[in-house]
Amino acid sequence: MKTASIGLPNPHRMTLLVLRDANQPVKQLHVSKPLVIAVPLIALLSISGLIISLQIQSSQTISKLEKQIQSQDLRFEAVVTDKDAAIERLQNEVIALSGQSQEMMNRMERVTELETELQKFIDKYGGGEELGRLSSMSLDEDDSLGVGGEFIAVHENEIEQLALDTKDQFTEMSALLDEMEKNVPVTLKKARQTQYTLSGTPTEWPTLSKRLTSNFGYRTDPFTGRASFHAGVDIAGKIGDPVYAAGAGKVITAAKDSSHGKYIVVEHPGGLQSWYLHLSKISISEGDTVTKGQRIGSLGNTGRSTGPHLHFEIVKQEKAVDPLPYLE
Ligand SMILES: [Zn+2]
Known part of the structure; x- marks a missing residue:
């Protein structure tokens, strides 16, 4: 379809010729001049409107996105805070564990010492003063000692080393326990025997014959x-x-x-x-x-x-x- 404008005597009107196929007649459209101006103007205005509305929409979307990002940031911040707290908890746990382990080691050393003392006493076969000394020895079970001091932050590497040391200590303890598990029953048997021989109650049959x-x-x-x-x-x-x-x-x-x-x-x-x-x-x-x-x-x-x-x-x-x- 082709359109063409032709000049006419009426200055306020315009004629548009619509040329279709060669076989078809030419169509004439008479339109007023203001209309010719108004149509593109309306089109322009409506496009502008569309653009403005699109701009508004997009700015709304952006602000929505911004809000989302903000809330996500907050969430991330919360996650990071949680993580920090978890790390601190872990650090404290490791420190406590290390302390427990150290204390356990000390206790076990004391028990081993006691066991050695007991062994010596049995080998001596009934030294009264040894028995007295043994019974006067006691484990210091009082853990309610006051603690305090300056707070010194520790580096992650130190924590890692602490964890490793703790692991080593537990391995050592396990070996010590194994040894004690072997030794203590033997010692106990000997102790019972000693206790029996030291018993002052006359219960032993005094000779071979029972007649x-x-x-x-x-x-x-x-x-x-x-x-x-x-x-x-x-x-x-x-x-x-x-x-x-x-x-x-x-x-x-x-x-x-x-x-x-x-x-x-x-x-x-x-x-x-x-x-x-x-x-x-x-x-x-x-x-x-x-x-x-x-x-x-x-x-x-x-x-x-x-x-x-x-x-x-x-x-x-x-x-x-x-x-x-x-x-x-
Ligand atoms: Zn008699």
């Missing part, structure tokens, strides 16, 4: 045939059989007379005494300290005795009591 030939109490006297009181138990055995201290204590008598024959009296802590009569041999001296189960003499037939046997007696506060309830 009782006379009980504690009233009986017919084997020499006179008259009623009499038997202050202990008679255990038949062979001459030379070992005679053991029934409990730990101090030998207060190691002597010989016509009635008791060769005999021993051991005084135990707690006011008990154990008597061993008619022995063939005495292996200890008066004033000696004996442990439970220690050999103190040999079974015999000395004194007022009708055959090889051990007369065993327990005296409680100067009065003879039935020894059987004491013996295991």
Whole structure:
């Protein structure tokens, strides 16, 4: 389609010729001059309007985006703050862990020292003063000591090194624990054994034979045939059989007379005494300290005795009591 304007006598009107196909007639359009000006002006105005509205829209979008970015910035800031707090927490944890680890190491060292002390004590086999020293030693469990001081910030590298050191300390501790787990039961067994041998209660059967030939109490006297009181138990055995201290204590008598024959009296802590009569041999001296189960003499037939046997007696506060309830 082509348009052309042709000059006409009327100065306020314009004629537009519309030329279509060659076969089709030419079309004439009469338009007024103001209209010709108005149309492009309107078009221009409307385009301007569009541009302005687009500008407004875009500025709105920008401000919206700006707001979004701002809120995102805030979020990022929050995340960073969280991270900082997490790092600080971690640092504090590592520091606390390191402190705990160090303290644990110290404690374990003290325990190891104690174990060594215990071992020494057992090896010495019953040094009373060692026991006293051992029991007076105690772990300082008081952790409520005051803390404070200047705050000095630490570098990340230092924290890393601290963590590494802590790891090393834990490895060391683990090895120490393994060793202790092996040693302590052995030590404990020895300790129990020692405790037993040091026990002052006369519970150990005093010779090899368990054959009782006379009980504690009233009986017919084997020499006179008259009623009499038997202050202990008679255990038949062979001459030379070992005679053991029934409990730990101090030998207060190691002597010989016509009635008791060769005999021993051991005084135990707690006011008990154990008597061993008619022995063939005495292996200890008066004033000696004996442990439970220690050999103190040999079974015999000395004194007022009708055959090889051990007369065993327990005296409680100067009065003879039935020894059987004491013996295991
Ligand atoms: Zn007797």
